[in-house]
Amino acid sequence: MRKLSKSVITLSIFLSLIIIVINGCGAAKEPEELKSVEIREYEGKKLSSVNDFRENSIKGPQDVEREGYQFRITGLVENPKDYTYEEVINNNQHYKKLVTLNCVEGWSVTILWEGVLVRELIAESGTLPDAKVVIFHAYDGYTTSFPIDYIMDNDIIMAYKMNEIELPPERGFPFQLVAESKWGYKWIKWITKVELSDDVNYRGFWESRGYSNTGDLDKGFLE
Amino acid sequence: MTNLALAKRIIHWLLLIAVVLYLVTGLGITQFRTVETITFGLLTKSLSFKIHDNLLIPFIILLGLHIFFSLIKKREKGVKDNW
Numbered sequence: 589m590r591k592l593s594k595s596v597i598t599l600s601i602f603l604s605l606i607i608i609v610i611n612g613c614g615a616a617k618e619p620e621e622l623k624s625v626e627i628r629e630y631e632g633k634k635l636s637s638v639n640d641f642r643e644n645s646i647k648g649p650q651d652v653e654r655e656g657y658q659f660r661i662t663g664l665v666e667n668p669k670d671y672t673y674e675e676v677i678n679n680n681q682h683y684k685k686l687v688t689l690n691c692v693e694g695w696s697v698t699i700l701w702e703g704v705l706v707r708e709l710i711a712e713s714g715t716l717p718d719a720k721v722v723i724f725h726a727y728d729g730y731t732t733s734f735p736i737d738y739i740m741d742n743d744i745i746m747a748y749k750m751n752e753i754e755l756p757p758e759r760g761f762p763f764q765l766v767a768e769s770k771w772g773y774k775w776i777k778w779i780t781k782v783e784l785s786d787d788v789n790y791r792g793f794w795e796s797r798g799y800s801n802t803g804d805l806d807k808g809f810l811e
Numbered sequence: 812m813t814n815l816a817l818a819k820r821i822i823h824w825l826l827l828i829a830v831v832l833y834l835v836t837g838l839g840i841t842q843f844r845t846v847e848t849i850t851f852g853l854l855t856k857s858l859s860f861k862i863h864d865n866l867l868i869p870f871i872i873l874l875g876l877h878i879f880f881s882l883i884k885k886r887e888k889g890v891k892d893n894w
Contacts, residue, residue: 644843692860693840798857810860 626751627700630686635751636697638759644693646793647728649758650778657762663723663784666714673762676748680704683745691772692799692809701766703747707740710782718786724765725781732776732792733801734767736784744768746779767803774803819880826873833870836863 628635643649654673662668671679683705688698710722715736723733738744746763748755755761760777767774773794795801800809839846839859846854 642841644841646844648844794857797855798861810857810864 624753626753628751630700633686633698635686635700638699638750638753638756640695640697641689641759642691642693642695643758644691645728645777646730650727651757652727652762652778652780654762657780659763659779660781661709661713661784662781664716664719664786665710665784666716667712669713676704676709676746676763680708683743685743685745685766685768687766687768689772689775690805693772699750700752701745701747702749702752703745703763703766706744706746706765706782709746710739710784715784719784720788721785721790723783723785723790723792724776724779725783726776727778727780730776730778730793732765732774732795732803733785733790734770734774735788742768769805770803771800771805771809773799773809815883819884822873822876822880826870826877829866829870829873832862833866836860836866839863 626635626638628637657673659671659673659676660668661671681704682702684700684702686698686700688696690696706722719736721733722736722739723731725731734744745766747766748761748763750759750764755764760779763779764777765775765779767776791801795803798810800807800811803809835846835854836859839850839854840856840863843856843859846859847856
């Protein structure tokens with residue numbers, strides 16, 4: 589009888605241990621990734637906030653869905669290509685750059701941008717010799733253009749992160765062009781297409797409404 | 812109405828027009844979507860910029876003249892009262 593009760597106690601302790609181990613294993617869940625918070629300082633320099641921008645897009649903030657998004661390189665290229673959002677980000681080298689955006693309205697913001705080089709994306713498709721102009725198209729119908737030399741000779745990035753966080757929809761998700769040394773209207777948001785063209789007289793949305801086609805920061809923006 | 816009184820009246824009205832234009836074109840820059848709709852596309856953002864920028868100097872001149880005429884009026888009134 590005493591032997592039986594000893595066995596029951598031993599069995600109970602053994603079962604309890606098993607239950608504790610099983611429960612313990614269940615409690616160790618994978619860490620859940622929470623939403624990142626923007627940084628406000630980089631290498632000793634103060635950064636502006638994502639909320640310091642003024643909303644001045646032509647049709648208001650656009651809500652581009654990650655699934656189904658297509659980034660297209662077309663026009664005077666050897667191989668026109670379509671990419672998904674993940675393909676643009678995962679198949680290309682990432683670059684970081686601290687650049688100030690100056691708006692024609694008089695405000696400016698200094699942001700740490702992270703993105704991919706436009707010239708590397710274009711190089712994947714191969715440029716045809718006739719290509720003179722790079723036209724950017726956005727989800728809301730906005731367009732702007734640059735001479736091809738500006739894109740190829742400078743480190744112009746298409747940003748998907750600002751201040752270490754993913755571009756919010758109102759700031760141009762999935763991609764915003766960081767057109768350094770150009771006025772803010774050249775920093776196209778919600779990019780969907782890059783078109784190479786030989787039309788040197790092409791004018792984008794604001795450019796066809798009286799703004800300078802070059803958009804150089806050191807010159808006036810009205811023509 | 813004397814020439815001076817007529818000039819004063821013209822200056823005051825021109826200043827009022829300049830103030831209104833300054834405000835409207837300012838809104839035409841910052842709230843361009845609304846202003847373009849209200850004005851049936853007549854007052855575009857780039858036109859607002861052009862008017863707003865070119866209005867600064869005339870506005871300052873008109874404001875200066877307005878203050879000048881107001882001071883003259885006050886002085887004349889003061890002289891009359893003392894007399």
